[in-house]
Each structure stands twice: as C-alpha cells, then as structure tokens.
Amino acid sequence: MKNLVLLGGGHAHVEVLGAMAKRPFDAGFQVHLVTPYRRQIYSGMLPGWIAGHYELAQCVIPLDTLAARAGAAFHETAVDALNLGTKSVHGADGTRLEFDLLSIDTGPVASLDQLPGAEEHALPLRPIERFVAAWPALIDRVAGQCKRFDLAILGAGAGGVELAFAVRRRALREGWSHFHVSLIGSEALPLSGVPEPARREALELLKRRGIAWHGGREASSFEEREIRLKDGASIAFDACWVVTGAAAPKWPETSGIGIDAQGFVRVTPTLQSRSHPNVFAAGDIASHATPLPKSGVYAVRAGEALAANLRLACAGEPPVPWNPQSKALYLISTGERHAMAVWGKVCLQGAWLWKLKHWIDTRYVRSKSRRSRSGHRP
Template structure:
C-alpha cells in the first residue's frame, strides 16, 4: 500500500467472522490499488470456526485446531487490529462506539459480527444452562461439566435445547464424548418445542438424523419446553425433572440486540442489505453473515453464506478505493449440508439425496480444515 493521506478513506470492519476472515485473506493476496485505511474491531484475537466445533466437543481435535487468529490476517491485509467490541453506532455521523468507550470514525463500516443464541427466558438461578455461543464460554463450561461428571460432583446427564441441525450435531458430539470419557452410563436428552426434529430440512435428512439419535441412545423429547433450571435439574413442560450437569442452549441464532437500537433498517434484528451487501437505509454501512438480512433473496443464517460473502466484501473494498461501482452477491439457493454424527461418521444432503458414513465425515473434515488452513496465517502479532 502507498502512503496514506489525511483524506484516505477509512474502512472499519466490525467482527472477525467467516466473511471478514475471507475478505482479509483475499485483500492480503491482492491489495487495493488505491491506498485506504483498514481497521478491524473484534472482541477476541481469534474467531472459533463453528463448523468444526462438534469435533472439539466430541474430542476428535483440540480447540486450538479450530481457531482463526485475527491479528496475522490483519497484518497481512495491512489492517489495524483493535481488540474491542462495537456496541453502538451513530450511522449518520459515521461513528462507531466501542465497549472501551473509544469512538472510531469511519467512511464505510462493514458488519460481520455473527449472532448470539435465542434466550431461554426461564429461571436459572444456578446458571446450569449455557448458550452454544460465545463458543469460548461454552467450551469452558463443557470442560467443567465433564470434570464434574467424571468426579461424581454432578449427575452424568446433559440436556440440549433445540433440535435444529446445530443442536443435533452438538447433541451427538456430546453423546460421543460422554461414552468415551465416562465409565458410567450417561443420559443425553434433546428437547424441542416443535413436533419434529430439524423441521426446516428435507425429510430424507430428518430420517437419517432421527436414526442416528436413536442409535446413539439419545432421548428425544419433541413438543416439549424447558420451563426452569432449578436445584440442579432441568424442569420440562411435561412435568419431568432431569437432574443434569449442564443444559446446552442451541435454540437458534438470534441477532445481537444493539443492532436494533441503531438507526439502520433491520428485519427481525438483522441489518437489511441490498444485492451489494449495503444497508438499505445507510449504504455506507455494509453487513454480511448472520447479522445481515439479504433482501434480494432471504438466506438462513449459515456459515456457508458468510464465507461466500467474503470475496464480495474484498472486491467491494477494492472497488470503493478506486471509485468503481460495487459488485453484487449471488449466493446459491441450496447447498451441500454436512452434519457430523458424533463419532467419525457424517451425513451429506443436497436436493433431498443423502449419503452417510465415514467417507462423508472425512469429506467434511477436509472441507473444514482446508478453510482453517487457508485462514490460519502464522506470521504477525
């Protein structure tokens, strides 16, 4: 990059999620021709790659294997890294307020801050329940729970709330880990308020997942709600009470609440964006991944779409720098779903066709780890 002048355009990237990681790597490979100032703000120095999280839970690989260190990516792309979180915006004055109290003035802001998990809204005085996100917090609670179950300090039982694909994957990974880590039998329950598991998915995939859950000995309770976590137990709408070590909340992704408090136009808490990933109300703010609502063609919150938005962000940063019109995002409507089944087996589904087995697990592992190796740069501090 050439010398920067006071007029150099400043692009602030909030969040180091899938989309920004891809964009930073591509910018490092092909920097903008016109100099610009890039700043990345993220609460952690690394982003944990959720696609390979079930493998950490199951004990197939350590947490370090799924981390994407952000500072080397920033250094390679010529971006300044700020460890902090954006907590508010003055979108008209183009100011981002950080948790530390610092303000950052930008010309263009790109949001890739992911999502949280829908809150359970139940009494939980002893904090038995933990959301799957932030992943780092979840993993620390999961480690503690395993130790407590091993030592007998907590009952060998885990309840997972939410039978979507992520909840099922997490549940089967937990089941696998408890089978290998504990000497005594453990109880694993998957609970969902709707009447079927993985309701938004093709029946062929649902059938395979139902079989996998049955084979793993998971107790699936549909049409059931968690009503409280009290006195060391999960209390259910059926009246059942399950003494547990941990309740894992996988009840679906929920946007970060502060986004709705900005002046940006949102749809159910996600920033409405046009085909170029620009806010429909404030085009100098861009959004991608789980935090965005793609108006041309609404997308489910999935890592694949965030990853595919990365090249569009990189290209648009280059185009913005050289004053060219922005390019559009054209995501595919369907994609290959790969769901791991606890042990070293997985199911693949596309257009209603499913394939299950260890080869599919190896394919998923190879896709996940190619992404990780492409984005885990080793230089920089």
C-alpha cells in the same frame, strides 16, 4: 486517509481479510478490524473438538495474525454502540473509530430473551469462547461423580444435533457410563429446515447412539437444574446447553440502521444497508429480501462477494449484486468418524463423508492460519 472499519470477526470478514492479504484495497483507505476476540473458533469443527477428534488449536483462526497479513489495524474490543450521525463505532473499552465505510459481520448472539432463567441456569453455545471456557469444568463434574449425570441440549437444528452426537461420543471414549444425553426440539423431528427423509435418518441415528429425543417440546423457562416446558411438564438436568438459533445484538436497533422484525440489518443484493449505503453487512447479522439460512456455508460465500464489493466501494465504483446459491451441501458430523450429507432432497451417510468434512474443514482453517509476512505463528 479514509477509514474502512470491519466490525466483527465472522466468516465473511475472514474472507475479506484473506482477499486483502492477496491484493490490498485502495491505498487511500486504512482498514480496521474490531472484534472482541483475537481468534475465531471455527464453529464447523467445534463438535469434533468436543468429540475428541481435534485439539482446540486445530480449530482456531487467528484473527490478529490474519489482520496483520492483510495490513489492517486490529482492535480487540466488543462493539458498544454505532453512531451513524457521526459515522463512528464505539468499543466497550472506550475505543472510538470514525469510518467512511463500515462493514458488519459480528455474528449472532444467543437467543435467550424468551427463556427466563436460561442465563443463570444454562450455558448458551454463543459466544463460543465462553462455551469452550466452560467445557473443562463440565468434564471435572462428570468425572468427579458416580451417580447419573444428565446433560440436556435445548435446540435440535444442525448445531444441537452435532453437539449431542459429539458429547455422547466423548462420554463413550472417557468411559462415563453414568452420563446421559437428551436432545430437546420444538418440532417432531430433529434437524429443522432439511427434508423429512434426512430428519428421520437423524432420529434413528440418535436412538442408535443412545441419545434421548424429546420432540415437539417447547421450553418456557429455566429453574435450577430443570427446564419448564410450555405443556406444563419439565425435564431435569445436571447441565444444560442452549443451541436455539441466532438472535441479533441490541446495538443495531439503537443505532437507527434499518433492521427487520428480528433486529437483523436489512441489506440489498449488493450487501449494502437499505437505509445507509455506506454500511455493508454479511453473515448471520444480515437480513436479505429472500431469507437465507443462518449458516457458515452462506456466510463464507457472502464473504467472497463482500470482499469484491468493498474493494469496488473503496475505489469509488458501484458494488454489484450477489446471487447466492439456491442450495448448499450440509455435512453433519455424528460423533464417530461418520457424517450425514444433505444436498437438496438427497441424504447420504457414512465414514467417507466424515473424511470429506474433515478435509474441507481442516483445509479451510489452515488456509486462514498461514504464517504472516513477519514470520509470526500463533
């Protein structure tokens, strides 16, 4: 029996497991899922949970149940090392799995290497499990004091912007009149990577929601309750979230697999490693010749192609190239039951767009969380 190891429980591997549940891969392969958590907290619904629109259970995809439905063995451990010579994955718990085919979708890690003190004095968004676990303590701190409480959010991409809106909405709901939110970005406008009209609309909406904007400010280091900026100024905080984009884990570099300058796994259009064709990669961990956004939208689409190519590889047939879409619809929640939509150069906003986002997100999570064959429900 040969082994296909799925390393990581990201969006792309959720698609692979879903495809396997509908139609199993070649019977000559045993499939293994290796991931440090039994669930995936769906990042697209995390701001809605912070805002108070969802219970956490509504935002969770049970990876162990999904693996069981797909007939895959489940291993709850983080990857410690990848040995391409012996074709083996080494888990932090001592697990050693040999593979004939390997697929990597471990997602990003927090980008903190250039921010001394961030690990000690701030809370990164990733891993999301750690972020979620820290939320009740923040609520207790805010509710337990009457003096001004400042939350600083470093990073003004879609993730940082959504969290700023979400936590501001939660503060209004809870009656935290002493709670203030600041959003800090390295560019003059928030929402880097989208057209300028949408960025200006986002800035105006931040102002209307009472969220302080610090644009064109780059952090250099963290001290206790203070962000030091490269221009010599500083911003004080009582709590700080770091949402500064994706970084690669360290183990791909030490494994000898082909990586780009940032440490992400370089892949061909078929999602195979450029250095090791028996290894596939998708989602944020993958580096394409034409760079793609590090977003769940593209990870899900890549997952559909990855599932098809892994099926072909298990059958001994050549994989086929994936042609990603040139643009994607981004739905950005703004705290209230309201959202912005960005499609190319088009930007819209309104309550109906939140309803659309809610429908898409909840439908997606429910579709991955259905009852398993054994009748178990998480």
